[in-house]
Amino acid sequence: MSELLSVDMDTGVTTITMNDGKANVLSTLMITELNTAFDRAEKQDAIVILTGRSGMFSGGFDLGEMQAGPKEAMVLISRGSELARRILAFPRPVILASTGHTIAMGAFLALACDYRIIAEGNFKIGLNETQIGMTMHNFGLALARYRLPRTYFNRCVINAEIFNPRDAVQAGFFDRTVPAEQLPAAGSTAAQMFAQLNRDAFCNTKIRSRKAIFAILDQAIKDDLDPEKIHAV
Numbered sequence: 001m002s003e004l005l006s007v008d009m010d011t012g013v014t015t016i017t018m019n020d021g022k023a024n025v026l027s028t029l030m031i032t033e034l035n036t037a038f039d040r041a042e043k044q045d046a047i048v049i050l051t052g053r054s055g056m057f058s059g060g061f062d063l064g065e066m067q068a069g070p071k072e073a074m075v076l077i078s079r080g081s082e083l084a085r086r087i088l089a090f091p092r093p094v095i096l097a098s099t100g101h102t103i104a105m106g107a108f109l110a111l112a113c114d115y116r117i118i119a120e121g122n123f124k125i126g127l128n129e130t131q132i133g134m135t136m137h138n139f140g141l142a143l144a145r146y147r148l149p150r151t152y153f154n155r156c157v158i159n160a161e162i163f164n165p166r167d168a169v170q171a172g173f174f175d176r177t178v179p180a181e182q183l184p185a186a187g188s189t190a191a192q193m194f195a196q197l198n199r200d201a202f203c204n205t206k207i208r209s210r211k212a213i214f215a216i217l218d219q220a221i222k223d224d225l226d227p228e229k230i231h232a233v
Helices: 028-043 070-089 105-112 138-147 150-158 165-171 180-195 199-209 211-224
Strands: 005-010 013-018 047-052 055-058 094-098 100-103 115-119 176-178
Touching: 005 028, 013 028, 013 180, 028 070, 047 055, 047 180, 055 105, 070 105, 070 138, 070 211, 094 105, 094 180, 100 105, 105 138, 115 165, 115 180, 138 150, 138 211, 150 165, 165 176, 176 180, 199 211
Parallel strands: 013 047, 047 094, 055 100, 094 115, 115 176
Antiparallel strands: 005 013
């Protein structure tokens, strides 16, 4: 049994809950286990609800791994990018039910999901890379350009502005907020809504509409791993 996340499979819906007891950091192990959970959901042809522990969805990458060196950092970032790319292309709907703080790579996972709900509360949402001394990677730039409103791109990506849940909806990270106690029900309701859609029509339209961005994101992942293009982090 995983110490980092749990997987609940029930009548066509798989709920993946990250809970490392701390900031739900995206370490190599967490990313591996998330991919395994998505493998299970895909095999079951299930809608996915991705969530976290109370008050925390994810604080981003594991800084211990990131600080091992520029090459090691970009390898971890590429794994996170590949996970976000996978979510963006997942054949079934992926619903984010964010339980709280959604920072850095956690926010990029939000941008990759099809429908994003966040609990109301004193939570921080945003891309803090330039705030912590990290030059934004190519994949992050491309995904942010694709999902964030143009008027918010500079504020989010370059200025590293951090938002509360309500303002994060305006900034494009989420679709709606709900009271924290209503979050599980809101996630279930969203899954029921998506279950009414034709499975093939949803998948085909999702993939067709994102064909151009997939090519951009795939090139960005390659560029991020190019030794001549790796920035100090």
